[in-house]
Amino acid sequence: MTEATYKRPESLAKREFSYCPGCHHGIIHRLVAETIDELSIREKTLMVAPVGCSVFAYEFFDVDGTVAPHGRAPAVATGMKRSLPDRVVFTYQGDGDLAAIGTAEIVHAANRGEKITTIFVNNAIYGMTGGQMAPTTLLGMKTTTSPYGRKSETEGFPLHVSELLKETAGIVYLERVAVSSPQEVRKAKAAIKKAFTVQLKGLGFAMVEVLSTCPTNWGLSPVESIKWLNENMKKEYPLGVFVDKVGDLK
Amino acid sequence: MAEKVMVKGNEAMAEAAVRAGCRIYFGYPITPQSEFIEYMARRMPQIEGVFLQSESEVAAVNMVYGAACTGNRVMTSTSSPGFSLMQEGVSYIAGAMLPAVFVNVVRGGPGLGDIQPAQSDYFQATKGGAHGDYHLIVLAPGSIQESVDLMEDAFRMADEYRMPVLILADGMLGQMMEPVEFPEFVKLEGINDHSAWALRGATGREANKVTSFDIDPVNLEKMNIFIQEIYKRIKAKEVRYETIGLEDAEYMLVGYGTMGRILGSVVKLARSKGIKVGLFRPITLWPFPYAELKKAAEGVKTILTVEMSMGQMVEDVRLAVEGSVPVQFYGRTGGMVPTPDEVLAELLKHV
Numbered sequence: 296m297t298e299a300t301y302k303r304p305e306s307l308a309k310r311e312f313s314y315c316p317g318c319h320h321g322i323i324h325r326l327v328a329e330t331i332d333e334l335s336i337r338e339k340t341l342m343v344a345p346v347g348c349s350v351f352a353y354e355f356f357d358v359d360g361t362v363a364p365h366g367r368a369p370a371v372a373t374g375m376k377r378s379l380p381d382r383v384v385f386t387y388q389g390d391g392d393l394a395a396i397g398t399a400e401i402v403h404a405a406n407r408g409e410k411i412t413t414i415f416v417n418n419a420i421y422g423m424t425g426g427q428m429a430p431t432t433l434l435g436m437k438t439t440t441s442p443y444g445r446k447s448e449t450e451g452f453p454l455h456v457s458e459l460l461k462e463t464a465g466i467v468y469l470e471r472v473a474v475s476s477p478q479e480v481r482k483a484k485a486a487i488k489k490a491f492t493v494q495l496k497g498l499g500f501a502m503v504e505v506l507s508t509c510p511t512n513w514g515l516s517p518v519e520s521i522k523w524l525n526e527n528m529k530k531e532y533p534l535g536v537f538v539d540k541v542g543d544l545k
Numbered sequence: 546m547a548e549k550v551m552v553k554g555n556e557a558m559a560e561a562a563v564r565a566g567c568r569i570y571f572g573y574p575i576t577p578q579s580e581f582i583e584y585m586a587r588r589m590p591q592i593e594g595v596f597l598q599s600e601s602e603v604a605a606v607n608m609v610y611g612a613a614c615t616g617n618r619v620m621t622s623t624s625s626p627g628f629s630l631m632q633e634g635v636s637y638i639a640g641a642m643l644p645a646v647f648v649n650v651v652r653g654g655p656g657l658g659d660i661q662p663a664q665s666d667y668f669q670a671t672k673g674g675a676h677g678d679y680h681l682i683v684l685a686p687g688s689i690q691e692s693v694d695l696m697e698d699a700f701r702m703a704d705e706y707r708m709p710v711l712i713l714a715d716g717m718l719g720q721m722m723e724p725v726e727f728p729e730f731v732k733l734e735g736i737n738d739h740s741a742w743a744l745r746g747a748t749g750r751e752a753n754k755v756t757s758f759d760i761d762p763v764n765l766e767k768m769n770i771f772i773q774e775i776y777k778r779i780k781a782k783e784v785r786y787e788t789i790g791l792e793d794a795e796y797m798l799v800g801y802g803t804m805g806r807i808l809g810s811v812v813k814l815a816r817s818k819g820i821k822v823g824l825f826r827p828i829t830l831w832p833f834p835y836a837e838l839k840k841a842a843e844g845v846k847t848i849l850t851v852e853m854s855m856g857q858m859v860e861d862v863r864l865a866v867e868g869s870v871p872v873q874f875y876g877r878t879g880g881m882v883p884t885p886d887e888v889l890a891e892l893l894k895h896v
Contacts, residue, residue, distance in 0.1 A: 308752075339746035343611070353754055359744035361614050362756045364637050367607040370599070374611020375744065377595045378569055378619070382746055400607070403600040 304328035317517025319507035345392035366397025369404035408465025408499035426512030430454035461537040467499035469538040555580035561696035568594035571608035578650040606634030613643035616739030622648035636675035640757025644703035650719035653880035661880020662716035667857035683830040785828035794823030838865040
């Protein structure tokens with residue numbers, strides 16, 4: 296007798312991802328889908344996709360879904376959750392979407408303690424539009440709109456969204472994770488599951504920031520990208536739990 | 546008969562929305578609309594509704610988008626600069642075919658402008674204020690009572706055609722008080738069943754997707770053509786206007802909203818002086834009553850279009866009559882409201 300021990304999560308639609316080889320969106324999608332399966336919430340989950348590489352995420356998850364205007368996913372999710380408070384609503388956003396054009400929406404959703412979950416994928420660059428500088432781009436990093444390397448004098452500094460958001464009172468759980476190794480994938484899964492559990496318990500806003508590679512726009516191979524992420528991104532964006540009030544609010 | 550109550554326009558429209566079954570409101574304060582959001586802040590908790598003051602009009606319209614995705618009746622209200630900020634979301638709502646109701650209590654522009662009544666947002670309302678081939682249904686009440694009466698229809702049309710509906714008011718309608726008779730509370734059962742497409746969780750069915758997005762141009766064109774077919778139905782069914790004294794009129798005034806009401810006084814004034822004047826007041830600005838206006842203009846010597854703007858609707862009046870009648874224009878803008886005497890003096894120049 297053989298038994299399937301590893302299969303596609305039910306909450307992932309049966310279709311191919313549009314992501315580049317070596318990109319971490321696929322892993323992160325899977326972790327979110329596994330979480331939805333394990334919590335048995337597929338039939339009551341609504342998802343809000345962003346604008347960016349994951350614009351098709353509403354098709355990749357086999358749950359009810361929409362695409363928000365660029366950066367507005369937390370506001371769209373707020374509208375859904377206030378309309379149907381007993382549903383599970385999550386946003387899936389990249390750093391161009393959440394950390395640039397959508398800063399107001401994410402800050403205020405977090406500060407209101409909006410009972411939604413946000414998965415924030417940070418790869419320090421705009422992927423979909425072809426590798427432009429993001430607020431999260433590291434100093435010295437070359438992109439198509441910082442071709443000589445990002446300079447703080449003219450382009451400012453890498454924006455640390457999780458460090459900013461941790462000061463908002465409405466946030467209940469906030470962790471930055473990576474998915475560059477099997478151990479990190481397990482940790483990321485636990486964080487994502489916790490972030491959804493916060494919503495199921497009605498405790499408030501939860502977000503998981505996931506550091507991701509972008510081999511295509513970083514101009515590196517998938518393996519080199521992981522090395523670069525480990526050596527550079529983790530220095531700028533250290534992993535860890537920024538807020539965990541779950542115990543206090545139980 | 547319900548009793549009449551004295552009420553401010555902004556509050557009357559808000560209560561009418563509640564009676565039309567709206568239980569979700571998102572908004573941002575802006576003069577001369579603020580009594581609307583304040584009323585909703587008091588009213589929604591009394592009826593177990595949702596009230597949320599957003600961080601911006603940009604967020605408000607996206608909250609409307611989110612709630613509309615669930616198929617529940619939802620609205621927002623704002624004034625000119627705020628509606629400009631909402632345009633992005635309006636386009637997405639139109640493209641995603643979502644039912645939602647907007648109220649724009651128009652003030653003087655452009656830019657920060659002022660906070661006095663104006664009609665200078667006609668182009669934005671009727672010609673598409675944002676990107677893409679889309680329209681809003683635009684209703685222009687001429688009195689507070691009419692704004693109340695149109696509210697139920699606004700929600701009905703939003704639901705029926707799955708599109709955004711705009712009530713284009715102005716600072717005068719928002720700020721003045723009039724006796725108003727409110728309708729009964731609408732029973733929603735069976736009249737806004739959106740379970741086939743709404744996002745409420747994929748329980749026992751395939752997952753629903755609601756977007757304004759299709760990367761395939763063939764499909765995106767199809768989607769647009771589908772929406773245009775809906776617009777054709779609306780044009781055939783929903784055109785509304787009022788006429789006064791056109792039976793024997795030699796001169797026709799055209800105006801909408803507050804201006805249309807003032808023109809009603811001009812008709813009386815002119816007739817008291819023996820001038821045969823009639824009024825055509827469009828109530829739906831989109832769809833515009835082109836054919837009806839052209840027919841009404843048959844036999845009149847001159848049309849005078851009057852607006853609280855530098856001349857926007859007048860372009861549609863000219864399109865309607867197709868050169869068959871001379872169309873003159875008189876307008877004040879920046880928050881200036883023409884008086885009946887002022888309009889009569891202008892009319893006499895063309896008599």
